[in-house]
Amino acid sequence: MINVKVDMSQCQHYGQCVLEAPSVFELNAKDRLEYVAQVADDEREAIEDAIDICPMQAISMVQ
Amino acid sequence: MATPPVIIVGASLGGLRTAESLRRFGYEGPITVIGDEPHLPYQRPPLSKAALNDAEGSLENLAFAHRPAISDVTWITGTRVVSADLDASTVTDHQGEIREFSALVVATGVRPRRLHVPGGATVGRYALRTIDDARALRDVLTPGTRVVIAGAGFIGCEVAATAIGLGCDVHVVGTTSVPMQAALGHDLGAAMQARHEDHGVAFSMGTRITAALGHPYLTHVDRADGRTLACDVLVEAVGSSPNVEWISSNDVDATRGLRTDSAMRVVRGDGSPHPHVFAVGDVASYPHPHHGIGAASVEHWNIPTETAKRAASVIAPMLADDPSHLDVAATPFTPLPSFWTDQYDTHLLAYGMTRIADRSTLLAGDLAGECLVGYYRDSRLVGVCGIGMTGQMLTYRKELMAQPLAAGTAA
Numbered sequence: 308m309i310n311v312k313v314d315m316s317q318c319q320h321y322g323q324c325v326l327e328a329p330s331v332f333e334l335n336a337k338d339r340l341e342y343v344a345q346v347a348d349d350e351r352e353a354i355e356d357a358i359d360i361c362p363m364q365a366i367s368m369v370q
Numbered sequence: 371m372a373t374p375p376v377i378i379v380g381a382s383l384g385g386l387r388t389a390e391s392l393r394r395f396g397y398e399g400p401i402t403v404i405g406d407e408p409h410l411p412y413q414r415p416p417l418s419k420a421a422l423n424d425a426e427g428s429l430e431n432l433a434f435a436h437r438p439a440i441s442d443v444t445w446i447t448g449t450r451v452v453s454a455d456l457d458a459s460t461v462t463d464h465q466g467e468i469r470e471f472s473a474l475v476v477a478t479g480v481r482p483r484r485l486h487v488p489g490g491a492t493v494g495r496y497a498l499r500t501i502d503d504a505r506a507l508r509d510v511l512t513p514g515t516r517v518v519i520a521g522a523g524f525i526g527c528e529v530a531a532t533a534i535g536l537g538c539d540v541h542v543v544g545t546t547s548v549p550m551q552a553a554l555g556h557d558l559g560a561a562m563q564a565r566h567e568d569h570g571v572a573f574s575m576g577t578r579i580t581a582a583l584g585h586p587y588l589t590h591v592d593r594a595d596g597r598t599l600a601c602d603v604l605v606e607a608v609g610s611s612p613n614v615e616w617i618s619s620n621d622v623d624a625t626r627g628l629r630t631d632s633a634m635r636v637v638r639g640d641g642s643p644h645p646h647v648f649a650v651g652d653v654a655s656y657p658h659p660h661h662g663i664g665a666a667s668v669e670h671w672n673i674p675t676e677t678a679k680r681a682a683s684v685i686a687p688m689l690a691d692d693p694s695h696l697d698v699a700a701t702p703f704t705p706l707p708s709f710w711t712d713q714y715d716t717h718l719l720a721y722g723m724t725r726i727a728d729r730s731t732l733l734a735g736d737l738a739g740e741c742l743v744g745y746y747r748d749s750r751l752v753g754v755c756g757i758g759m760t761g762q763m764l765t766y767r768k769e770l771m772a773q774p775l776a777a778g779t780a781a
């Protein structure tokens with residue numbers, strides 16, 4: 308399993324991560340970010356892409 | 371004899387993402403990254419925003435995290451590459467050391483253009499690209515300091531917002547009629563100017579700085595419209611020049627950035643690619659087939675990452691003698707640029723090529739608050755900017771993503 312963490316004090320809810328890993332990240336009806344904190348290993352590349360693209364560098368991952 | 375490494379010149383976002391992507395695409399051989407800054411790759415966007423504001427520490431916390439996959443990459447920092455010989459497959463650094471490469475990736479980015487004006491002032495003039503630039507500027511942005519910013523683009527406006535927050539007296543001088551006009555268009559640019567004015571920033575638009583006076587300490591600047599502004603600090607945010615001099619004596623096209631084909635291979639004067647030489651990030655001028663604008667570089671956050679992945683997807687199979695790299699190179703490459711800017715509590719996000727638009731329209735909301743603006747070229751949507759309204763932005767982004775393919779099939 309991979310643990311995903313978003314530093315919500317940094318996150319600006321731009322939703323870039325949602326585009327890279329839609330099964331992990333989601334913007335709710337109020338345009339706020341929600342995400343799944345524990346995901347399967349095969350999501351690794353999608354999460355790396357989300358980490359790369361996040362303008363605030365707010366996402367991190369530990370396995 | 372050991373195989374020579376892939377050499378990446380430029381140790382920043384584009385260089386880092388290239389190294390990571392080479393591993394992801396299965397290349398297991400040696401990688402050497404050579405960069406002239408003393409630092410490992412770090413984030414530049416905070417340099418004009420939060421990190422410039424923060425007297426404590428945050429400049430020290432900008433380094434990118436390093437993935438385990440690139441733990442065996444050789445980083446050579448503080449080392450400037452001064453020339454390349456693309457026929458001999460070598461680069462030479464400032465100490466005269468010559469290194470051979472199996473593939474070369476140019477990730478040398480751009481540097482701030484400086485004002486070439488008379489007047490004698492040499493102390494008090496700043497530009498902003500590196501951590502060291504930010505540190506120097508931060509030290510002088512103290513309450514009451516009179517700051518003139520030459521250039522009303524993103525970096526100029528971000529520094530203006532930060533400096534006013536630090537208690538400086540701030541005056542922006544720009545050549546366009548409203549700030550950030552090239553990227554945001556007239557209406558949104560004007561609305562952003564109003565937000566700045568509400569915070570106390572003064573603007574002189576449609577003019578330029580013609581002299582920076584002082585001996586050697588800056589005391590005032592002259593403007594083309596005949597006015598003079600007293601100031602202590604001049605920030606020069608007037609655009610950028612690509613770092614290409616070290617490679618430009620080869621058969622390359624370095625007239626506007628380093629021109630590449632859609633596989634990010636650096637092309638010769640006749641347009642044919644150098645098979646082993648690639649460029650990524652701000653320095654790369656790559657084709658935009660669906661916009662009919664020729665090759666252009668795009669200095670936005672996601673482009674170093676997108677172009678690095680693209681280059682690595684070709685390099686990895688190429689170095690494994692896998693002919694499929696030619697098929698990869700032939701697939702279309704049409705990344706959607708995205709950029710953002712933070713000024714005060716306004717977070718503006720954009721997708722697409724707003725700069726090539728001939729018209730912009732308010733799609734939703736209100737320019738003084740949350741809004742969504744669409745950008746059109748020949749009545750085709752080419753970009754969208756939003757303040758807030760993220761959910762709706764994503765809908766337009768999908769439309770933009772779908773477009774290049776539609777244009778491609780129609781052609």
Ligand SMILES: Cc1cc2nc3c(=O)[nH]c(=O)nc-3n(C[C@H](O)[C@H](O)[C@H](O)COP(=O)(O)OP(=O)(O)OC[C@H]3O[C@@H](n4cnc5c(N)ncnc54)[C@H](O)[C@@H]3O)c2cc1C
Pocket residue numbers: 379380381382383384385404405406407414415416417418449450451452477478479480498499500525613616650651652653669670671672674708709710711712
């Ligand atoms: C102050 C500032 C704020 C920004 N804010 C935003 C923002 O809010 N949103 C956004 O989308 N984008 C922003 N950007 C743009 C973004 O940071 C760039 O697009 C990105 O850094 C480009 O990465 P790069 O790796 O292509 O080039 P660079 O980051 O420029 O890296 C090139 C590296 O190569 C080195 N180098 C150059 N020549 C040589 C040589 N001959 N030998 C060895 N090394 C060499 C340089 O010193 C540098 O370290 C900002 C940029 C700046 C400067």
Ligand code: SF4
Pocket residue numbers: 313317318319320321322323324325332340360361362363364365366
């Ligand atoms: S990309 Fe980053 S800033 Fe944007 S919503 Fe995701 S975590 Fe937040």
